[in-house]
Amino acid sequence: MLSTGVVSAYPKPSPRLRSLCRALLFLNLAYLSAALFTDALPGWKMFETVEHVEYVLNNSRGEPVDVHSVLPRSANLIDKAQLRRVVAFICEHQPGPFWFQEAGQRGRWLRRGSCGADVQP
Amino acid sequence: MFNLNLEVVTLRQLRWFYRLLGAALGARLLTDAFSGIWRVHTGEFFPWRHLPVFPLYSTGFLALEWALLGAASLALLSGFAQRVALRLALLALAMGLSQRYSNQNALLFIVLVFSNLKIAAPHATTEEELRLPNFGLIRLQLLLVYGFSVLNKLTHGFQSGAAIGELSALKWLSPRLLTPLAWSVLALEVLIPLLLCSRLARWGLAFAILLHTGFALALPGIFTFSLTMWAMAALFIGPPLIGQPPRHITPMPSSPRADL
Numbered sequence: 333m334l335s336t337g338v339v340s341a342y343p344k345p346s347p348r349l350r351s352l353c354r355a356l357l358f359l360n361l362a363y364l365s366a367a368l369f370t371d372a373l374p375g376w377k378m379f380e381t382v383e384h385v386e387y388v389l390n391n392s393r394g395e396p397v398d399v400h401s402v403l404p405r406s407a408n409l410i411d412k413a414q415l416r417r418v419v420a421f422i423c424e425h426q427p428g429p430f431w432f433q434e435a436g437q438r439g440r441w442l443r444r445g446s447c448g449a450d451v452q453p
Numbered sequence: 454m455f456n457l458n459l460e461v462v463t464l465r466q467l468r469w470f471y472r473l474l475g476a477a478l479g480a481r482l483l484t485d486a487f488s489g490i491w492r493v494h495t496g497e498f499f500p501w502r503h504l505p506v507f508p509l510y511s512t513g514f515l516a517l518e519w520a521l522l523g524a525a526s527l528a529l530l531s532g533f534a535q536r537v538a539l540r541l542a543l544l545a546l547a548m549g550l551s552q553r554y555s556n557q558n559a560l561l562f563i564v565l566v567f568s569n570l571k572i573a574a575p576h577a578t579t580e581e582e583l584r585l586p587n588f589g590l591i592r593l594q595l596l597l598v599y600g601f602s603v604l605n606k607l608t609h610g611f612q613s614g615a616a617i618g619e620l621s622a623l624k625w626l627s628p629r630l631l632t633p634l635a636w637s638v639l640a641l642e643v644l645i646p647l648l649l650c651s652r653l654a655r656w657g658l659a660f661a662i663l664l665h666t667g668f669a670l671a672l673p674g675i676f677t678f679s680l681t682m683w684a685m686a687a688l689f690i691g692p693p694l695i696g697q698p699p700r701h702i703t704p705m706p707s708s709p710r711a712d713l
Contacts, residue, residue: 343458344584345571345584345585345586347589349570349586350586352570353570353586353587353589356567356590357590357593357686360594360597361597364601367601368601368604368605368608373593373600374554374556374559375605376489376556376597376598376602376605376607377556377558377602377605378556378602379616379672380602380605380606380609380611380616380679381609381610381611381616382615382616382617382619382620383503383619384619385619394637396704401633402497402498402499403489403498403499404488404489404490404492404493404498404501404674405487405488405489405673405674406485406488406674406675407488407502407674408620408672408673408674409499410619411569417499418499421499422499434553
């Protein structure tokens with residue numbers, strides 16, 4: 333039958349695709365709302381907080397060790413928990429022991445085999 | 454009459470979206486290659502942002518991931534085999550996310566998932582405009598990124614400027630400038646989506662280029678994020694999304710699409 337009405341120029345998308353898109357949007361919104369109130373969940377939190385990361389890490393000869401020497405150049409160290417994990421990695425993989433002190437904390441010796449525990453304040 | 458044309462995509466928008474997406478994939482590959490990710494997989498470097506759920510894979514798999522990324526990037530940039538490119542890019546990004554989580558990898562992955570729901574290859578259609586619900590989803594994704602970024606920043610005290618002052622590339626800034634700079638970032642993150650949805654979309658894109666160039670200069674290694682945001686912003690440049698009803702035509706009597 334001939335149509336005389338005005339017709340949309342666009343091909344119709346399938347109803348299934350549209351329903352899927354709506355479901356994905358709903359899930360997306362629900363997740364982002366949960367992440368807004370849960371610090372541990374990643375969300376769109378681009379550098380909203382950056383901790384003051386100041387430390388001293390020396391090897392057994394008293395020479396300073398830069399944690400960035402074992403990090404990709406694109407890595408941005410923005411919290412103390414990250415710093416401790418990197419220091420523990422250095423302690424496990426390089427000849428030690430190491431002297432580690434964070435700003436406002438007591439210094440401590442780190443020894444291979446117990447680096448993960450020693451690095452905690 | 455009020456109309457929200459989130460689903461309508463022009464071929465010009467599609468072409469720019471794919472080019473910028475290809476550039477984002479290329480940037481991701483170059484950033485990884487030159488920042489030392491290879492040495493993470495040889496065990497020399499700390500497994501930065503590695504999620505313990507999946508074990509770190511060997512350099513052979515990393516080479517495969519990079520080959521897929523490179524091929525997908527070149528194909529999207531050149532407009533050749535875009536369907537295959539989008540599938541390969543999705544595979545490469547899924548592999549990459551299993552090895553290192555970052556916001557820019559997550560965003561690129563989400564955009565690729567949405568793009569792959571219904572692939573529109575500009576060379577394979579004679580239509581000037583297409584109706585694609587998944588591209589509506591990509592546009593909404595840009596609004597969600599800015600919207601939740603502002604909410605997260607406001608609820609975590611970003612507006613004090615302290616977070617900006619801690620970034621190593623901005624240590625030289627006078628402390629007096631930090632608070633105004635933080636508020637400027639928040640203002641731009643509110644303004645850009647509003648402009649993109651209006652008849653001033655080009656201004657929205659210009660501000661998005663300004664903001665994300667600033668981010669990329671302040672934070673090494675996040676140029677992929679900037680390019681992905683620009684790719685999404687390119688989908689707003691064209692017919693206004695709000696306020697203009699979709700284009701209508703009167704079909705020829707024999708038109709196969711005269712279905713209403």
